[in-house]
Amino acid sequence: MRRVGLVLWTIAGCLMFCSRSVAGGDPATEWAARRALALGRMDTSSAMVLRSPEVRMRNADVNYRFRQESNLLYLTGLNRPSVTLVLAPAGVMLHDTVAHVLLFARAGEDGEDPLPAIGDGVILDPGRFQEIMSGLAGRLSMLYVNQAGVAFMQDWLSGKPMFLERDSRREFEQRHPGLKVKNAGPVLAVLRQMKSGGEVGEIRKAIAATDTGLRRAMQRCRPGTNEYELQAEIEYGMATAGAQAQSFPSIIGSGPNALILHYELNRRATRAGEVVVMDVGAEVNGYAADITRTIPVSGNFTAAQRKVYETVLRAQQAVIATARPGALWKSLDAAARSVIAGAGFGAFWQHSVSHHLGLDVHDAGVMDTLRAGMVITAEPGIYIPVNDTTVTAEYRGIGVRIEDDVLITPEGSEVLSAHVPKTVAEIEQLMKTKR
Numbered sequence: 183m184r185r186v187g188l189v190l191w192t193i194a195g196c197l198m199f200c201s202r203s204v205a206g207g208d209p210a211t212e213w214a215a216r217r218a219l220a221l222g223r224m225d226t227s228s229a230m231v232l233r234s235p236e237v238r239m240r241n242a243d244v245n246y247r248f249r250q251e252s253n254l255l256y257l258t259g260l261n262r263p264s265v266t267l268v269l270a271p272a273g274v275m276l277h278d279t280v281a282h283v284l285l286f287a288r289a290g291e292d293g294e295d296p297l298p299a300i301g302d303g304v305i306l307d308p309g310r311f312q313e314i315m316s317g318l319a320g321r322l323s324m325l326y327v328n329q330a331g332v333a334f335m336q337d338w339l340s341g342k343p344m345f346l347e348r349d350s351r352r353e354f355e356q357r358h359p360g361l362k363v364k365n366a367g368p369v370l371a372v373l374r375q376m377k378s379g380g381e382v383g384e385i386r387k388a389i390a391a392t393d394t395g396l397r398r399a400m401q402r403c404r405p406g407t408n409e410y411e412l413q414a415e416i417e418y419g420m421a422t423a424g425a426q427a428q429s430f431p432s433i434i435g436s437g438p439n440a441l442i443l444h445y446e447l448n449r450r451a452t453r454a455g456e457v458v459v460m461d462v463g464a465e466v467n468g469y470a471a472d473i474t475r476t477i478p479v480s481g482n483f484t485a486a487q488r489k490v491y492e493t494v495l496r497a498q499q500a501v502i503a504t505a506r507p508g509a510l511w512k513s514l515d516a517a518a519r520s521v522i523a524g525a526g527f528g529a530f531w532q533h534s535v536s537h538h539l540g541l542d543v544h545d546a547g548v549m550d551t552l553r554a555g556m557v558i559t560a561e562p563g564i565y566i567p568v569n570d571t572t573v574t575a576e577y578r579g580i581g582v583r584i585e586d587d588v589l590i591t592p593e594g595s596e597v598l599s600a601h602v603p604k605t606v607a608e609i610e611q612l613m614k615t616k617r
């Protein structure tokens with residue numbers, strides 16, 4: 183049985199090294215290669231169950247728009263509910279074949295993606311899930327599940343609702359001695375953190391759409407423009423440039439709201455002399471962009487705003503210069519901190535400067551050593567409280583964050599969002615061309 187894993191590793195390894203050709207080729211090949219890599223990372227006495235999340239009610243008969251759980255999307259490309267993927271390195275006997283990949287899903291309804299070709303496994307009716315898993319359970323010592331996958335365990339717990347995930351997990355383990363339940367996330371994170379050429383291509387599209395939106399907002403902004411108008415300009419631009427959604431709720435923070443990291447109310451009228459932080463990202467085919475630009479409402483930065491802005495920009499350039507294969511994640515923070523502290527703004531530091539970017543805006547991955555093929559953000563900021571008396575009045579209440587998306591390359595890095603206006607001169611120039 184170990185040999186199965188080795189063979190899968192070899193196939194997947196070749197596909198990874200040939201990722202440039204996969205990028206332009208058949209996505210189904212890439213999904214199959216990822217499943218093979220995931221199987222290769224699992225012990226033969228383990229299985230992985232990834233289930234799509236439930237469709238969530240917003241109110242009455244209105245649901246939130248469905249979006250697939252990212253691990254399941256990574257391994258199948260299927261953006262639809264009622265899908266369960268099972269990876270079983272030891273194999274499941276079906277008729278006269280042994281399947282390692284089992285996709286429980288019904289043929290597509292109107293408007294749904296067709297089921298992918300599963301050359302490496304089988305597609306089964308969801309009604310067979312319990313029977314097949316019951317047969318498999320006795321041979322397992324480890325079960326990896328995603329968040330929604332936890333709910334599948336109710337099938338083995340006499341239909342008891344799974345409101346208490348932790349207790350149910352323990353109860354499940356007690357009923358199946360020798361079987362441990364673990365989060366599938368870490369098994370897949372080490373794969374998801376390395377982007378293929380195809381994935382980088384999708385991220386580039388999301389960045390291009392975000393660029394279109396941010397430029398619209400810069401040209402629209404003037405004193406009195408409401409935060410929601412800037413949001414609307416950005417999301418309009420994204421949609422017309424190919425975005426299917428926002429990868430997270432748009433953050434448009436003017437004046438004092440620039441200091442609130444996850445502000446998303448976006449209902450304040452901007453005022454002359456303030457800056458606006460716009461932290462936004464389009465989603466294209468499941469992949470996120472995450473870009474922040476800070477602009478002066480009046481079209482020109484004040485001297486104090488400019489000093490803060492250019493400090494953040496230098497800090498960001500230091501982060502980007504540090505980002506290369508072999509660099510430690512913590513060295514990114516250190517690079518930014520040294521510039522910001524050196525300029526006398528060390529007390530106004532609030533958050534770390536980087537995260538993985540991919541199917542999730544804060545993508546799965548290990549944050550220790552950078553490797554070529556990772557996509558990360560570079561996003562230092564300075565946030566000076568309104569009432570801070572350690573600085574002179576003109577600096578109080580200034581919040582600046584600058585964020586770009588960076589591909590780690592064998593030579594160093596490539597700023598994928600480099601075309602989004604960023605310097606003081608570029609921003610002030612674009613803002614002169616009002617719409």
Ligand SMILES: [Mn+2]
Nearest residue numbers: 472559561585
């Ligand atoms: Mn970010």
